[in-house]
Amino acid sequence: MDKKTEEFYERLEAELDRSNDWPALYLFKFIVPSVADNVERVGFAFDCMGAVIKTTKSKTGKFTSISVDVTMKSAQEIIEKYQEVSTIEGIVSL
Template identity: 75%
Template structure:
């Protein structure tokens, strides 16, 4: 990733953290939504990232079966926990965070 890309990514997460802190009092419920290329490995990576967090996870395959949407409902202890999860999962190839 280029320096410019890294700077934009860092700025995005700073803005998101500020918005989360402004709009929520912690702990608070949070719904993550992702789209991943359908593979057991990709789905398990997302599920494993939320293991032991009391997450409610729902998966739905697209009509063609090429993609799977994953909704993860958790109670986050603070905004940093949410940012950390987005950054952790950003390493999955082809993942889209909504």
């Protein structure tokens, strides 16, 4: 991981810890290209966690927005999820 990415995650972790008492409900938002198994891969990342996942296709159908409401145990667990899904080609985390 490059230094800029590492610093981003450090700031995110500090902000999450300041604004939450753990465990806490967290809303992940992603946009993925509507190809192959991108949506399913995001879903698998949250499998067996009791997540509520909502998907919406763009008007053209080229992209799918994914909202994931899930209880997370810590800021570090949130960061690990972002890192896990970052391997999905074309994913944008919002």
